[in-house]
Amino acid sequence: MNLISISINHRTAPVELREAVYLKEDEIQPFINLAKENQLKEGLILSTCNRTEIFCIPGKEDLTHDKIQGLLLKYKTAQNISEENFQKYFSRDAVEHLFSVATGIDSLLIGDNQVFKQVKDSFQLAEENHFAGYIMHRIFDAAIRTGKRAISETAISEGAVTVSYAAVQLTEKIFSNLNKKTALVIGAGETGEIAAKHLSERGIGSLYVTNRTQEKAEKLAQRLNAKVIPFSEFRDSIHKYDIIISATSAPEILIPKEDVKNALKKRNNNPMILMDIAIPRDIDPATKEIDYVFYHDLDSLNIIVEQNLAKRKSEIPKVKKIIEEELDNIWGWYNSLQAAPAIKDLREFFEEIRNEEVEKNKNKFASEDQDKLDIVTKRIINKILHHPTIELRKASESSSSIDTATKIGIIRDLFGIGNKKSEKD
């Protein structure tokens, strides 16, 4: 298969270089047009903050990795990027690489779900821009199926692998129904925002935000449909919250143990979760000694993250097995698009129909005519298949293999003749 791919990713290049070649959504379409002008017939462009990937089927035989790479660097006018910053793949390796990206095993955060969505989006973009032909389309479908299988058949995407998500997951091990709970997020910085977002996505009953700069809290609250309480007042009301997540840059302790003790009394020992994801810490660690208080800081949340990452890593062999299966599948299909076996299958298919009909009807003919029936029907089939056979032979000898494969693929699809593997798809 004449599939070429180049990849610049978190393993091959630091973030500034990845940024330099990052293609924004509105840049992809012009780039596809440029690619088409430069003899790239079909392809796929995937660009995220962690990677930029180009997969393509060239229209001309002499198109190389270097030329595609040059095209990208010229388009982005990126400098300081050298040969080593790119990984290059060809044919089966390129498909395998695409599958690895789609399943998330090639990601910085193993099993990252986000990348699967990005791969799907980039497929759509290729299709909208008429950059995906018959073969490419088939590869897309296989990549999506591989990604879905990895998610459903393995635990590659299971468990929280970020601290703020681990905090929410831990919360769900204590409370059964977050929509009856009230949460307070202290600190409207990036970490606080992510934690608040997770809580809101998990359907928290009511969400409060507080921040030293009130304005920042208000902005965040507006985005998440939360309520704001003034920073100077939150300490008086901590008994109202089932969950408190603190992520400020305050150098001092904001919630002392005594406050929590009193709050718990007011709550009649109704459990409280305190997540301190700030450095230095905002909540007195001694609060963990109080019954029905679940205090966790970065260290303890990191234990969960590390465990989940290790678990995801241990799932990689299973995902690789799925990738191997899907590769064999698509390869079996692709090989069936060679001219010789296709002509044979096509002839066998017609012969089978002819034979069946002759057997079924020959008793309607006089016995001396039955041989003639056989000869005449054979002649009809031969005449029908004469032209397609010649055309297929010619195609396989002259033009590019992708064109031949496309033609054969369409014929197989039209008549419904394929190898068993592709029928299953």
Added chain:
Amino acid sequence: MISAIHTINILLPFFYFATLVVYYYDFIKSEKKLVNIKRVFLFITLLLHLIYIVLRTIAFDHPPITNVFEIFTILAITISFSYFLVELVSDIRGTGPFIIILPFIFQLISSLFIQDLTQVKDVLRSNLLGIHVISALLGYSGFTISAVYGFLYLVLYKDIKLNKFGLIFNRLPNLEVLERLSLYSAVIGFISLTIAIVIGVIWLPIAFPHFSYMDPKLIGTTLVWLLYAIGITTKVLGKWRGKKLVMLSIAGFTVAILSTILSNFLAQSFHSFY
């Protein structure tokens, strides 16, 4: 029919053991395909157990409720059936191995010591006895399940507090659910035990004219009933919750077991039927 009963009697502990192994394996590995397989195992075991009880009842002309070893086999089936329902209705997974180990133990003891009893004391041939025993068994099954969930609550509570995020943390349902399951099973157990006591009190003077109010069975059962009554009342009033409540449930269960052993095997009680 007798030989079929004997064969199933030997087979049942093995079936429970196999089911326990599948549940335990699933707890460790958590593979998606095992979810249905383990339920099939439990279902087949339950079915075989039901056939066994029906056969026994027909062959020996009485339901197997007249002595401790007969009752153990009933206890095994009621606990596993209750758990089967909990799993189907609540879709709560991960607690199976901790529950199923109990029917396995009960059935094992029963299978080892049960006898082909055709002669039943006249005093045990009463319609009231049937209801008394069934409600008492439901009560004890409820307390057993409540204690197991209470125990799991304590383990998970401790693990979360101490940042131990192992198998228990990953597989068990959350604390609120465990507390609720423990409470609900205790309430069902309590109601059933109340019915058993009421019927027992009606039946007692008829069956045993010379009974004593200081009989260990009566004292033990009253104590158990009081413990659960206190627990449920404090919960309803919103005074106790979580750890305290589940500890009370575990205490209630322990007293219930001790009282049963004491009154049936050790002490002189009207309730010793073995």
